[in-house]
Amino acid sequence: MADQPATPRRRGAARTDELLQVTLDLAAEVGYAGMTIEAVARRAGVGKHTIYRRWSSRSALLLDALSRAWTTDLDYHDTGDVRADLREQFLRSAPALTDPPIGPVYRGLIAEAQSDPALRATLHERFLHTVEQSTLDRITRAQRAGELVPDVDLEFAAEVLCGTLYYRHLLSTRLVDEAAVDALLDMFMAAYAVR
Amino acid sequence: MADQPATPRRRGAARTDELLQVTLDLAAEVGYAGMTIEAVARRAGVGKHTIYRRWSSRSALLLDALSRAWTTDLDYHDTGDVRADLREQFLRSAPALTDPPIGPVYRGLIAEAQSDPALRATLHERFLHTVEQSTLDRITRAQRAGELVPDVDLEFAAEVLCGTLYYRHLLSTRLVDEAAVDALLDMFMAAYAVR
16 A cells, blocks of 8 residues: 555555455354454554544444445336245345454344434335335336325335244244245235236 | 152142243343343242252243243134234234233243254244244134135235234334234235135
């Protein structure tokens, strides 16, 4: 970096990106427990104060690292077949949300949020609500296209679709696999598909 | 206890009950973080080894404390109206699973289970699976009674019913309230009620 002609502001942005990438590298290597401010500082070759200047806590750093790793590849496709698009998206995102780097960071933040209501609110607002909302957008488009019954509020259905898969991932030893996704979509389509 | 004519075996059982009750009292007073083996031993007036003789870890102690607090009041009623019985049970159990003593112990164990797959398996087997199974039993009886459509496997539906409410409780700041339970049951009945 030293030989790049960066303005102080651009250099700051580059350093932020670098610190988030170091955090994600650590997530993949040592998991959530090892992702301390100390470990990130050591790996990045900076002092802890450099990290605390940008993030007030480990949670704040990990939330931003999660945002960086969370790509638009997690958005729904729209082929005009709502069941197929939901299926494809659930099966594509399940491993992305489970495997490093997202998996350990996400699961660790969810664990910490159990004793920290403010973190739970932030986590929901920045990630889970985003997932629910993109699901709601996709099924609302299907409703407008006549695939799903009209005059039904689908907001809670989006929560059911997301919530069931998160429950399985976080609270059981079962996988979010094809059988689970198909069973969930069977119920969703039985409730809302136009016959 | 010293003046009770207890056999050593009965005395041991009484002491186990007492230690679990002390654990639950602490849960109500100081929450999960304060429920250490040390704190339980201090409150009960015993050495730490007395606790470790019965439970190999804090998680093991807390799992048994949770079992003790979990009463059969959490079972479903069967009035012959499946929607009403599910609704009544969800609204009755939601505060029981949220408030002390169950609430902080359960939420804390769920948090620890995120970094401990063996604990996650035990927690699912002893508690979450039990909830799913009693839900499945109730809706299967409704299917046999002709309230729900025949020839549909309802096992995943039971997971959807439980999972959605756990998701809301654990991962959002929203409440498991009447509006949420009614929306969930609207979807369930739209999918499976005999029309």
